[in-house]
Amino acid sequence: MRGFLLARARQAALVLVAVVSLTFALAHAAPGDPFWAIEDPQLSTAERDRLRSEWGYDLPVWKQYVTWLGNFATGDFGWSHSRGQPVVAVLRDAVPNTLILMVPAVLIGVLFGVALGTWQAARDGRATARAADAATLTFVSIPDFVVALLALSVFALQWQVAPASGMVDPVFHDSMPALGRVLDVASHLWLPAGTLALLIAAAVSRYQRVAVLGVLHELYIQTARAKGASERITILRHAVPNALGPVIAIGGLLFPTMFAGAVFVEKIFAWPGMGLTIVDAVAGRDYALVQAIVVTGTVLVLVANTAADVIASIVNPRTRLEA
């Protein structure tokens, strides 16, 4: 197990270096100067040149690259000119907010998706299962942001059962007692997280259905029935545990998609997480911030993937990693 985790950490480091290098290359390959202040019309040419050398942009490219890498490694992600703060400060607020949104959404979405997919496989061929299949197909075919728009329109704007934007009440939040603050966040959380969970559940259920159907053809399922196990027990105790392995592996590949979904949900519900931040940063051409968020997002995905692989190996005794 430890060897596995170490190998993964090493892999992750390489991926991150690749990502940082790529973004560096892009910044310099793109038209225009990567030095952001170039766009600021208020600076005189002399000022600009001075700042340029102060920030190191007049150094040879390879030197800039090494410094860049070094900075990233030490956690210095530069300055966010659209926010007027060090990038790290922006991340310190944005990242936990995204986690607050994504973690419940992913957990609920996966659970619900597994249950739904299993149910569909158990009733394969029957009218109800076919209807559910059509429903999930429709759902995954609707772009994430459209689902979020619909949710916003119906629940927040039309029926007004949820606040239309933000994570906290803009006026009163800070003056609330601790429990009040938690409830405030929760009341803002349920709709965006619920929307995201729904999107995840639809996608997961489709994979789960296919996985369970695949397993139901195996001989040990017939053995279970021959032992006198009811259809329900056969599916729950024999089919599902065997189907989970492949689903978790596929689920690992879904994390990037889930993250993208979160980006749109955050934008539409104005949830102040990484997604909203990066969208605004792109619009404001705040390259340093965009970079940092891409790197952080990648880290999150890598961690989630590793966790998923560990869980998958636990579920399947043949591939279990000894501690």
Add this chain to the structure above:
Amino acid sequence: MRPPRAAIVTLAVIVLAALAAPVITPYNPAAQPDIVADKNLSPSRAHPFGTDQYSRDVFSRIVYGGRTSLSIAGLSVLVALLIGTSVGAVAGYAGGRADRWLMRGVDAALSVPRLLLVLVLAAAFGQMSAAGLVIVLGLTGWPGMSRIVRAQVREVAALDYVLAARALGIPPLRVLLRHVLPAVMPQVLVAATLGVATVIPLEAGLSFLGLGVPAPVPSWGGILLDGYEQRLRAWWLLVFPSAAIVVTVIAVNVVGERLRESLDPRLRPPV
């Protein structure tokens, strides 16, 4: 295969409509005839899908938007297919070190959410033309494609008839092109089809964020952005482009899944 007639007919209608756009649209999608009087009209006989806040006819914009979205999706998948097949085939067939290193690169690329990669490129290059979008989407899509191709190539390359071809002394490139790839193509086609179904929402999402095709060119995501800005005042700006996207994506998904089913009988519903 159970031919998905409804889906194919739907797609045919959509594609034909997109091709015949100048003929079937009553108005110029960019024309803003009367911003004051004709702004935000709800659907009527004159404007079956209503007008937007600039008095542009929504139906025409959606038909032309279909042109934009479909061509961008189709071309970018083609780009991803070409690059992905090349990389995947080489990795899968050559094996060994080339395979390991290529796949490490691919896995690294796949660790980054595609949307984020696109956003980075958008941040670097600013407002992109349609061609730029095709390239960006294609470049972010080929890693996924290459994994599928590699897996298929590996499977096929282990089959006896390929070994026989190699034993006959046929040069490896020829074996790959004439014997392995044709057998791999069906699954790749499935992946490409499903890939189109993934790109359409992605492109729409980008347009929604204001990062897609530049403003005067109509796109489904762009119309949705107008709808979002108008909130509840113009439901037709949300409903019709959403319906267009959903119907197209479902149709493509159905075709792709039927294709996949025809290759793996276990996935078919019981008789």
Add this chain to the structure above:
Amino acid sequence: MNAVLDVRNLDVTYAGGHRAVHDVSFAMAPGEMVGLVGESGSGKSTLGLAVMRLLGTRARIAISSRVSLEGRELLDLDEREMCAVRGRLMSMVFQEPAAALNPVMRVGDQIAEVVRLHGERSRGAALERAIAMMERAGVPQPGRRAFAYPHELSGGLRQRVMIAMALVLQPAVIIADEPTSALDVTVQAQILELLLQLQRESGTAVLLITHDLGIVAEACSRALVMRAGALVEAAPVDQLFRAPAHPYTAELLRAVPRIRKSA
């Protein structure tokens, strides 16, 4: 004869229209070991599955068919009642022990599951009975092996586990579908020996489905010959081998390669 299993006019048709079993009738006495012989596609496996009612929606059993176990008509039972029968009054052993065992469940638990499905509430007690049965089935160190996963056992051990699973509740009838075909030759003999021994000890009737006439000669007292879904001959084993009544049976016997001494 007081038949423990009485099959009459069994007719099974698959969903695509293929009639796999044509009007087959036979009976088994308690404790009898009957061989069901036939080539691939003769319908013998389908017959076994049909008697256990494991065919599900894939195939239809004709209304005129009758299958009675210890006097009880099985085809009249609903699914829940049938579940109570399977594993307890009648059980099945499959051909491929590697594929027939749940890969993510320990073998002891899989045997114990049979016990718990039919009334035993205590997990510990069920596991004990499972281990005891494993011992009777000739699994060395059953206490330890019970905690192994199927992939950790050899083919022969896996089949012993399957047999233990089928016998633990001492059913009246076991249907063994090619129980030795997937095993190495040396192991085949052991497993056959085990089946015979356990069958004698517990008085279970066994329907041994096989394509191997050698096994029939060794182990069975009576044999049924199937061809293209129909039962062409049924006779005590020595009679079958000495004087086959049906030309197909004669053909089968002739097809067995014989090693002749020269001259």
